Amino acid sequence: MKTVLSTLNAKYIHTSLSIRYLKAYAAPEYNIELAEYTIKDPSMNIVTDLHSRKPEILGFSCYIWNIEETIKVIKMLKKINPSLIIVLGGPEVTYDTREWMETIPEVDFIMIGEGEQSFKQLLDELHGEQNFANVSGIAYREKDSIQIKPQRNKVDLKELPSPYRFDEDLPHLAKRVTYIETSRGCPFSCQFCLSSIEVGVRYFDREKVKDDIRFLMEHGAKTIKFVDRTFNISRSYAMEMFQFLIDEHKPGTVFQFEITADIMRPEVIQFLNDNAPKGLFRFEIGVQSTNDETNELVMRKQNFNKLTRTVTMVKEGQKIDQHLDLIAGLPEEDYNSFKKTFNDVFELRPEELQLGFLKMLRGTGLRLRAADHGYVFMDHSPYEILKNNVLSFEDMIKIKQVEDVLEKYWNDHRMDETIEYLVSTVFASPFDFFQGFGTFWDEKGWTRIGHQLEDLYKHLFDFLENAKKDELHIVSGFMKYDYLRNQKYKPRKPWWNDALEKHERSTIYHAILDNPLILGEEFASKQLSEKDLFKHTVLETLPFNVNHYLKTGKMIEQDSLILVHYDPFHSKTAVYSTALTELDLKVS
Known part of the structure; x- marks a missing residue:
């Protein structure tokens, strides 16, 4: 029975790790075909392509961002081919499974939780006696009733085969984000997060992970994102991986991590500041809220002072970009409290500050206790809140x-x-x-x-x-x-009206040619000709001393001139400045 695994990614550059794990685990007994699309692709295009592959078993990996579009595709495919066996899996359908089976009658099976073992067992039964009661972690239909078999045991992560060795993936590695796991589970219990439901943290085999990373880099992977919920929960493990990546990275590769900043030791940050090449690592840090009452209500332990220390040390090291996350709509965080949270975090000046809105995910404690805080939220994915008792x-x-x-x-x-x-x-x-x-x-x-x-x-x-x-x-x-x-490159038409007349500009250029040191030794060393100046630079006046401000942060309202050179040979832009009085000219 031909089996195809599919998903609708949020963007073209994303790849689905889940369906690759299923494919790898099912081999060599089953040769599974992968088919990925995006949520922006027209449903009819997806249906047409999937139908042309002639699957007999078709699985979809489901998340809050793709479930609505996936349902449209499923319903059309089942109308075209009623005998097609539809299997769903993923976090969106792992919870409220019976409801999903009732809501989408076109679905034959749902995988509950980790799917590697369950999906292979299901394939065994579909190709064998079809006694689905033998499969753990599954929901299925038996005559007119829905049967649900919970998972028995978690898969041994150290035994999982690599999901990165498929020949058809190799040509695309340089153009897409590659996701990698080194652990599953989270040590924390944040009640808005699905990761809080799984108790404990399990690790993959370290040497296998390193081999996979070497393989990915050798075949052109440029952006590798670790999906571990808390990459630095084990300091020794994080240090080992950081050292490995520093030692063996390929130029141009970027590694992204989700870290918990308030548990990161200063000596780890100092090690990275001293040894990591600039741009090699990128940190994503979930702050969510700085309101202590709010954090306590969602069972989130966070020391904002230590978090601030970590973010500040990393920023001062100038090696690692940081992406900080906020969530609006958490319990008892009203508008003014969120304003304080925003200002607290913006004060750290992260390279990116992501403003998100609380989503009442199926299976989370916050959704189960939504009435306690008067939550009103969307009935459909992404289940974003509309209001609560304080917002x-x-x-x-x-x-x-x-x-x-x-x-x-x-x-x-x-x-x-x-x-x-x-x-x-x-x-x-x-x-x-x-x-x-x-x-x-x-x-x-x-x-x-x-x-x-x-x-x-x-x-x-x-x-x-x-x-x-x-x-x-x-x-x-x-x-x-x-x-x-x-x-x-030199802009053709700036967004403002030019303050300098043509004759004034010419006068300034000739004054600079007569005394290039007025713009500093670096500018003078370029030895630009009159033609270069007119063709590859822009002059503009500013109402303050820009050099003084950039050096001291203090404002002096003194007319100054900037000359911006756009180097046509090296695609580099350089800015030079001087006070207008230094030119001994009067410019209107």
């Missing part, structure tokens, strides 16, 4: 307005100096800036359309002009500085 729907909408501008204006790092000045000087707090701008953005209808880079600068300027900020002239100077320094 109104209007509050949720306001916080959602922050999300879009936070992503575009902080996480994408298009204008770091501008945003830093706004959140530290112009607005009362970072949250006040992002909330004010987010609300303005939403009211303008910009959420629903695409934007060019220049549009983002214009939108921010429109907001600040509307807010009637006294510092607008200073902020516009920062915006020009950020815009010019972040371009790889």
